Amino acid sequence: MAAVITMRLLFLVGDSLPIRKLPQISRRATFHNSIRFLSRFDRENGPLTVASLGFKRESETTNKKRTNNLQQLDAAIEVPKSKTKAVRSKGVKKDGFKKLLNIEAAPFATKSFSELGFPPLLIERLWKEGFMVPIDVQSTTILVILKNHDAVIQSYTGSGTTLAYLLPILSEVGPLKKKAPSGEEPVRKTEIEAVIVAPSRELGMQIVKEVEKLLGPADKKLVQQLVGGANRSRQEEALKKNKPAIVVGTPGRIAEISAAGKLQTDGCRYLVLDEVDELLSLNFREDMHRILEHAGRKSGADPHGTRCPLGRRAECQTIMVSATVLFSDKGC
Numbered sequence: 001m002a003a004v005i006t007m008r009l010l011f012l013v014g015d016s017l018p019i020r021k022l023p024q025i026s027r028r029a030t031f032h033n034s035i036r037f038l039s040r041f042d043r044e045n046g047p048l049t050v051a052s053l054g055f056k057r058e059s060e061t062t063n064k065k066r067t068n069n070l071q072q073l074d075a076a077i078e079v080p081k082s083k084t085k086a087v088r089s090k091g092v093k094k095d096g097f098k099k100l101l102n103i104e105a106a107p108f109a110t111k112s113f114s115e116l117g118f119p120p121l122l123i124e125r126l127w128k129e130g131f132m133v134p135i136d137v138q139s140t141t142i143l144v145i146l147k148n149h150d151a152v153i154q155s156y157t158g159s160g161t162t163l164a165y166l167l168p169i170l171s172e173v174g175p176l177k178k179k180a181p182s183g184e185e186p187v188r189k190t191e192i193e194a195v196i197v198a199p200s201r202e203l204g205m206q207i208v209k210e211v212e213k214l215l216g217p218a219d220k221k222l223v224q225q226l227v228g229g230a231n232r233s234r235q236e237e238a239l240k241k242n243k244p245a246i247v248v249g250t251p252g253r254i255a256e257i258s259a260a261g262k263l264q265t266d267g268c269r270y271l272v273l274d275e276v277d278e279l280l281s282l283n284f285r286e287d288m289h290r291i292l293e294h295a296g297r298k299s300g301a302d303p304h305g306t307r308c309p310l311g312r313r314a315e316c317q318t319i320m321v322s323a324t325v326l327f328s329d330k331g332c
């Protein structure tokens with residue numbers, strides 16, 4: 001996981017690297033190496049932590065209600081200093097590679113769903129559901145996800161984070177997605193393209209309802225709930241019969257069905273960890289390891305033929321959501 005995030009980061013930095021950034025590369029590369037080590041260490045000896053996933057503790061400790069920030073894992077989007085305002089600049093580590101953007105000053109905030117380039121059908125569904133314009137957290141987050149960046153969304157409960165990650169996914173996955181430039185109807189994939197993990201059955205079902213609402217009655221089977229406490233064989237049947245594009249579930253049930261060989265997530269393009277601080281707690285450790293090991297890892301990605309936790313997840317974006325401060329002194 002750490003490697004994925006840092007690899008993606010290095011990728012992006014490498015992709016759009018201005019010469020003046022060269023001195024920063026070695027720092028990032030060093031960090032990348034040290035994360036490799038940490039990740040192996042954690043897997044064998046310690047719990048999963050946000051820090052071990054590659055995120056350094058941010059020094060901001062502002063009021064939760066005000067920390068509606070997207071912590072972007074990529075330095076490729078250069079933000080002019082005049083337009084950004086760190087939530088608290090004092091003490092921010094100079095070598096930290098996260099940029100903390102003040103949401104009001106975010107230069108890429110949008111005012112309408114069409115500005116985001118969403119497909120007309122998705123916009124139509126949004127309007128039908130009464131979602132006329134993106135709210136703050138959505139304006140800021142959606143473009144970052146659409147640009148294929150991994151992201152951590154830290155925002156208070158009820159601020160609209162569910163749609164902030166669902167909409168970019170639905171614009172790329174399933175029946176509402178953009179048409180190919182040639183105008184051809186998108187080919188229906190039969191593999192799972194997005195895995196959304198939530199720590200509780202209630203949250204999982206809430207997310208499923210949001211997706212179903214937007215997909216509409218004809219296509220609602222393209223999302224499958226895999227929450228604990230529900231009938232497992234029915235879930236497995238539905239996976240087989242409906243070939244959903246999106247699964248939403250709790251760690252235990254997802255890991256269980258995956259271990260039984262009834263759920264293939266190797267080809268997934270999006271991995272969302274909602275309430276990530278909870279998901280990384282010891283309670284879910286084993287299940288989360290299984291999910292992280294498999295999601296987005298096509299077999300054969302590892303040249304040595306074994307599943308390596310640091311193996312490539314080149315095409316899979318990781319999006320983490322938390323309402324609480326992720327980077328506590330003790331780690332999460």
Ligand SMILES: Nc1ncnc2c1ncn2[C@@H]1O[C@H](COP(=O)(O)OP(=O)(O)OP(=O)(O)O)[C@@H](O)[C@H]1O
Nearest residue numbers: 130131132133134135156157158159160161162163
């Ligand atoms: N663009 C929008 N326009 C109007 N209402 C919206 C919009 N986006 C989300 N909402 C509404 O805001 C409310 C809160 O959204 P949501 O449940 O996604 O928040 P959340 O941060 O994910 O909450 P939770 O932490 O409970 O998961 C919901 O009733 C949702 O329908």
